[in-house]
Amino acid sequence: MAELEVSKEDRERLTRLVQDYARDELDQDIGNMEAGFLLDRLIGPLGTVFYNKGLRDASALFARRADDMADELYAMERVHPVDR
Structure with a gap:
């Protein structure tokens, strides 16, 4: 399986979220590189x-x-009078 790729925009947003969490919950200011x-x-x-x-x-x-599709296909089946 290929490595998980994150777009530049998503990476920037996630980095900010890590920084915000560290600041708000851990009382730690971390830079972009650390985050x-x-x-x-x-x-x-x-x-x-x-x-x-x-x-x-x-x-x-x-x-x-x-x-669901199998049920619908089954419901569409026809029975010939000879088969009854």
Whole structure:
């Protein structure tokens, strides 16, 4: 699987969120570089968890829709009078 890529805009937004959290919750002012290092460390493990969760959710949705389609196809079947 390819590395998780984060757009420049998302990376900047996430870096600010890390900085805000450190300041507001930990009373620590950290710079862009430190926040970026922390972000780099967390993106892999957190990204994997959320990516896999998204795949499982999509798979479950697909399975439900496939079941619905199978039910509709079954309802469309015709029975020939000779088969009764």
